[in-house]
Amino acid sequence: MATRENIPFSIEEVARVMGLQVKRTVRDQLYCKCPFCDDRSGHLNINLSKDVFRCPRCGTQGGILDLYAKFHQITKNAAYSELCDLIGGAAQTTTPVAPVKHIAIETEEVPIASAEVRNNTYSNLMATLSLGSLHKESLFKRGMNSQQIEWAGYRTTPAVRSQKIVTTLLECGCSLEGVPGFYINKTTGRWELDIRGSGIMLPDRNIHGEIEAIQIRLDKTVHSKFNNLTSTGKYFGATSACCPHYVGYCHGMDTVYVTEGVMKSDIAYCLSRQLGKARAFVGLTGVANTNQYMRALTELYDEGVRRIILAFDSDAEFNPHVAQALKNAEQLGIEHGFDVYPLCWDPHFKGIDDLMLSFKEY
Ligand SMILES: [Zn+2]
Structure with a gap:
């Protein structure tokens, strides 16, 4: 269990x-x-x-890092x-901090x-599923056309x-x-x-697809619009780990748009094609996810990309966390040798996808 000795912050x-x-x-x-559950009356006990x-209602429990990791479904x-x-x-810069691997899980x-293994299993999993008509309808409304919906490979979570x-x-x-997503049922000994x-399953693809x-x-x-497919906390389960999601990117491109989330970047890319100029997008899981952003910066730099356009949600103006994340992202990009251009737009349109949809509708 994690203790205060090796983590520089409290629960x-x-x-x-x-x-x-x-x-x-x-x-x-x-x-x-x-x-973690539909609780309304304060079941989650924090000591x-x-x-x-620990929540006696849903059984979720753990230490300092578990609380945040399980909530965001990250490692x-x-x-x-x-x-x-x-x-x-x-605290991190002034106090030596023990590496996290020393914490027993x-x-x-x-x-x-x-x-490679995840890609193979997930590709086969998606091939066994289909996309429900209500979900298809919701994607039309957000601006994708039927070929693009087909191409994105989205699926509806299985109900059976x-x-x-x-x-x-x-x-x-x-x-x-x-x-992540698969585990062994302790009673039957079988994989599940x-x-x-329930919702729409979105493949999170790395730079190699x-x-x-x-x-x-x-x-x-x-608590959030998105979940990751995970089997964290289960017997033979695994915790999900999202990657920077690449869409529309080909080797040799000079400029990439960085935004949030798989669906937003897919839709923005599809709309850019419909508007006549396809652009490459990288979707990060959460703007404050520095690990993922650093990985994207390294990958893009190695590929020869030198220009990054930051297209974070327009609530940066009102939300200090988002504003700080945007500032950090700009700084990190510059430090890694990129020309960084933060985009701003009418906050009436929240995401870059909403903004681009408005262009299409004109
Ligand atoms: Zn609970």
Whole structure:
């Protein structure tokens, strides 16, 4: 379990960064609205002296990093690095911090499989599924045409039991171990697919076009519009790890647009084609995700890209977190040798996709 000795921030600071709603305080314990279930009355217990949390309603529990990592469905390493950026920045430079790998992880998870294995399993998984008509309709409304919807490879989360899908994948020779979303049912000993909410499944593709992760645009927003396909906390499960999502990028391009999320970058790319000039996009999972941004910068620089256009949501003007993230992104880009151009537009249009859709509608 993580302790204060090797993490330069407290669970209280993490809860604050996450904006958890505190319903009541009893001595050194906070009772918050649980972000992991439909809880409304403050089931999530946060013990400030032990730096642990637990929700008796949904069973989610863990330490400082788990709280943030499970909420954002990222690895503990990624959580550690994002939290250092958000709250522990000063502490990190002045106090030597033990590497996160020294923290024992008390779960029965397995390490994540290679990008190649994940790509193979996810490609086969998506091939067994289809896209429902309501979801297709919602994508039309956001500006994609039918060929583009087909091309993007989106699917509707399966509503039926996962057994048939798993059997098909195993018959295809797919490896399920370490592929986030799959786990072993302890009672039956059989592999299962862990679908935690219904929605549209979006392939998160790396610079080589491999599917490293699957995001889910949820039909019902709980704490976030998006989830990752994950089997974190499950027996033989694995924690998902998203990658910078590349769309429309080909080797030799000079300029790339950086925005947030798989769906937004896909839609923006599709709209740019419809508007007559295809542009390349890289979608990051969350603007504050420095790890992913750094990975994209390294990959793009190695490819010879020298110009980055930052197309973050227009709420930068009102949201200090977004404004800070934009400033950091600009700085990091310059430090890595890029010409960086932050885009601004009428805040009436939130994302670059909304803005481009308005051009199409004129
Ligand atoms: Zn809960």
